[in-house]
Amino acid sequence: MEGNMQQSLQPQQLLLQPLRQNRRHAKPSRAMTAPVRAGLVLPKNLIGIHSGVFVGDWKPQDAERAIKGAKEAGYDLIELNLSVPEEVDAGLTKELLDKYDLKAAGSLGLSQATDISSSDEEVRQAGIKLLTGAIEALNTAGGQHFVGVNFGAMDKYRKPLTAEQWKTCAKSLKEVAKKAADYGINYGLEVVNRYETNILNTSYQARALIDDVGMDNVTIHLDTYHMNIEENSMEQAIKDAEDKLGYIHIGESHRGYLGTGSVNFEGLFRALAETGYEGPLTFESFSSVVVSPSLSTTLCVWRDLWEDPDDLAIKAHKFVESNWAAAYQLYARPKAWTKPT
Template sequence: MAIEKSAEHGFRMIELAYLRPELFDLDRLAKKAQALDVEIVVTMGLPADADVSSEDKAVVANGRALLSDAVKAVRDIGGIRLGGIPYSMHGKYETMPTRTGWMNSAESIAAIAEIAKECGVELVLEVVNRFESNLLNTTAQGLKFIEDTGRDDVFLHLDTFHMNIEEASPPDAIRLAGDKCRYFHFNENYRGFLGTGTIDFPSIFAALVDIGYDDRDIVFESFSSAIVDEGLSRVCGIWRDTWDDNNPLAAHARQFIEQRWSEALRRRHVNMSA
């Protein structure tokens, strides 16, 4: 089981994608995670017929119902957070977003945030690249969207893979997000082993240190069609195997993140002492 493997590698959190309550024994899943001292986060996106950024009221209503059920499922498994793309369809759009669609989404997220608050679940919105949503592609857009929800308990979920595509400066985007960034994905530009691609990780870690990210959650995310669910692989465009064994991948990621985080803290201390 993925939860057991995560615990073996020293991870204290696991992210489950597209949780479908009808396929899992939620009580058993919750007890397993609790026994292993592993917290659960769920990430999701919406299908086209439940896109809350639609101008079709019936489609928006479908999305709200789906999100409400998702929040309650996260609560039922003892999860602490719902993230990903709950604000729009997960996939490539053929048109620009509209103001009506934007506000339909913002109002929907505001309503779901109230349910999440009652359930003790934190709601975070992942800022993703242009091929996975047309609504929130940059940190600035994410911050404006949160402002339009009128909520102070909706936060941003940033990811190095997506920022590498959309942000002029990923470190500046992190600093812009500041306290609103409550969940963070480390990815390589090609979603493989950390440190083997083009992402400038020293600048990323430095920015996280600058915003005081010490007590917030860092997650490693990587995709390979050999392992990842077929449906998720398709919507994320995972058309090749970047790895076929997740054990060395996970071990390397934990060591990489811990080492780079320590180095960033040390550099910050040296700079402040100079």
């Protein structure tokens, strides 16, 4: 965010509280109740939101609706759905981003037909072509973070990962990551649950794959929704990522209003503060109220977890901003900090 957090937040606001009560929602997460330290410089991480909160398509009117909505809700960044890059007018998107003073990231999930970990060379090349097109569109739009399930099919595999699949995946990633590096784009591998990939289910696995790829611009993209399913803890996942953590999705266990599910946001924000995380914090939520042909069925969005995108966006921004500020003030350490002996 761009320096407005310190002015807009009061100490009593810096509490991890649910932002909407609803009979369908679970009990709220635990609260941060310790006092904040006055006068501490607050972090400047970009707070982002997925475009799917506002729109399902990216026609000109949809693009402006989403970008304007993100800006009015207080966000610094909007994450574009680049699953079908040819349907995204990247030039127009750049104009709108400039108009509303917003930054962009891009994401997608590969399919079985574009799986770059596949032993079928025709499928692998189709995936590389899709990823290259998405990276080029993001570059035109001015984005610097390309994330998502961009290393294999976002689908339920019926067999465990093979050594050949891992090797092919690393080989393919090196090819597409070089293209991203030419544009100065960070290539973030999203760690997702076992029902959406058999390649990367934990932060530890992502670190290992990055080591095999050997490209400096390949980073780890963690998502609280998936971490809540697969990781031992939020803290351990962040520790395992070490300095390769480059992007965070903030989502609730049911993908609705933040603070009303089972995700341990207190542990998440504390660990991010302690490790000095400087990347984007992007809110992601899905409801059948906003239908995306390329996402809704893939992500199994069958329920209406919210009805008003603007209300959801505003409250999610307040939740992320206030709790990140609180954690930063409580737990952040100077980069030169060393443990006392």
